[in-house]
Amino acid sequence: MTILVTGSTGTIGSQIVTRLAGQGAGIRALTRSPEQARFPAGVVPVKGDPSDVEALRAALAGVDTLFLLVANVPDELTQAFVTLNLAREAGVRGVVYLSVFKSAEYADVPHFAGKHTVERMIEATGIPATILRPGYYIQNDLRQKDALLGHGVYAMPIGSAGVSMVDTRDIAEIAAQELLRRDRSEASLPSETIDLVGPDILTGPALAGIWAEVLGRPVRYGGDDLEAMEQRMKAFAPGWLAYDMRLMLRRYQQDGAAATPAALERLTALLGRPPRSYRDFAVEAAGRWAAASGPDAAP
Template sequence: MSILVTGANGTIGSLIVQRLADAGAEVKALVRQQGKRSFPAGVTEVVGDLTDVPSMRAALSSVRTLFLLNAVTPDELTQGLIALNLAREAGIERIVYLSVIHADKYTNVPHFTSKHTVERMIESLDIPATILRPAYFMQNEQMVQQVIQNHGVYPMPIGSAGVAMVDTRDIADVAVAELLRRDRAPAPLARTTLELVGTDALTGASAAQIWSSALGREVTYGGDDVAAFEAQMASWGPAWLAYDMRLMMGGIQKFGMHGAQDAVDRLQAILGRPLRTYAEFVAEAISAA
């Protein structure tokens, strides 16, 4: 019996596939297009789509454990609900679902509410699952790194409420730990929820200061204008996604992204090491540029 990883071509999914393979697990990697990425030896590439029921039924056969990741798309909710229903139909009782932190607070943000609805299905049907709720990804900053370095402006309008950004590598490592824990258990385990956060509550100003220190020159915060942020995103991507991200930034400015008091300690106990810091990420990103 194997572990099926959805979103296997993506940033987090590909990390999870690699780490599971390194741990000796039997892994199936669900992809929409075959041959797009080179997977580790022994990993079985499975072509399917989360809204294509026949392909998902085939992908879920001979699977004991499921990692469910839905990309931010207009039909994200449909994808998540279909995948979970088909997993139940296949008798899969070991699931790790990648949600998002504060999905219950950001009720006007489409991809947050989609994930919250999937969480409600997991909870109402008492599905044996780990729900992972990550905060804003540090790796999102790579989209604006050139602006930061070339123009001395930190442009993400994250405001001053504080965002405990988390490194995607830490997300993947926690996900793998939970997948292996569930996969290797003699019986399905009780449902649990983990908030995936970093150690620092960053503001726009403090993030800019970290970049300033790492670059050795001034970087200023670009401000809280979410309309300008939407316009910039819409210049290179779909308008619906730009608006979704604008709404998310509005939520970040209002609520922030903070884990529970013990969240960092719980994660570091699972990992057996400290979480990566934002300053470490920034230094690494500059070095790799």
């Protein structure tokens, strides 16, 4: 049995590859630069990406199970559709697709709407798939380090409606479980959808409070200014992506993205433990930051 992991060098994909290594399946890791990739023993790097049809066709030959992660790029929908159609042609028996929490509800947010369209294609064509819908990645907030330590500000304009953030390690753990479950099955398994969420409903002020407690210093919430967030992001990201994130955060502020008790109960059962909390992440991050700054640094 063979599993192909796309996005294999990214935050989620690299963790999935590590979890799959040594589990008895053949693992192929799709990457643009296989000569530079560093994977665990037994993982085979293969050259390609979802925009290169011929390379992807070759990578999918003999694959039984596919992990599909398409980056947030302008042609994300085309890349996903091409990959899924090539997977069907190659005889892939199961797919694990990384979508997004609230994909159907946030119809005016480009990358949410695109992922929901991919979900509809999977359903309409009968591809046996597990659709994973993760919330806002907790680890995104590692980018808040300078604002937190230098200015005492939690600057992401999350709002006050409440968001259930998820740890990327939990995403990778569930994705690996589902890939192995589908790969080891003798027959194609029914499709299903799993919400990947955290145990807390977090607001901007609550997040500032967590960081104040963990860092042992005053931290305030930077407020809901989406224009300022977009301008900050445009300093290091394309304008279309900054605007996409602005639209997502607008919906967070208006409607929130809170997990249901049923979703949390199911995820807890799948993990065999509660999902990781934001506070635990903050404690870990603060410890690493302090260690990197030297023994005299504040926690």
